């Protein structure tokens with residue numbers, strides 16, 4: 001879902017134009033469908049591309065003859081457990097990608113006329129979506145680093161590190177980032193833990209098989225399959241640090 005309203009915005013779309021693009025629920029459904037199925041509709045349960053429309057089945061308008069299941073554009077997506085109209089989701093996407101300082105759940109609550117609980121849920125789904133779907137996996141040599149809210153552990157004085165104990169950062173929330181050396185594109189993700197499993201999972205998603213990966217920490221990334229791995233000393237962290245201000 002990472003593409004449409006944001007891209008239009010950079011060419012100068014206004015809120016009033018957005019309201020014209022999405023005048024009703026159906027227009028928003030069509031947009032989400034176009035984003036989800038750019039090469040044609042397929043069954044999210046089994047992948048079958050030969051599916052049928054079911055008249056009058058509003059929440060689940062499609063049926064798959066192969067697995068006999070019903071589905072909608074929400075099925076198997078981040079929107080699966082949401083009952084909010086897709087029109088509100090489309091507006092939320094717009095607000096999310098166009099707010100340089102980041103959109104708050106309070107703003108979504110007020111602007112979209114939804115409950116605070118719904119706004120909170122929505123914001124979390126939007127954050128999830130942006131980490132993964134924004135950019136294709138990197139094929140060029142890629143630099144990977146973790147950074148923490150409040151600074152990197154290894155850059156702290158010894159006394160402070162001793163005080164904190166263990167591995168990791170000051171706060172619990174870390175950002176792991178990957179930078180494509182050729183295009184300078186960045187993928188970043190908030191992670192709750194910086195254990196080897198989480199970090200390697202991120203790298204596997206962020207890069208294609210056969211690519212070369214440079215990391216700061218040799219141990220945590222040891223044993224990544226299908227990637228040539230080199231441990232280096234770099235500080236992508238400073239660069240990645242700018243990301244939450246843009247996307248948060």
Ligand SMILES: [Zn+2]
Pocket residue numbers: 043044045046047048064065066067068069
């Ligand atoms: Zn199916």
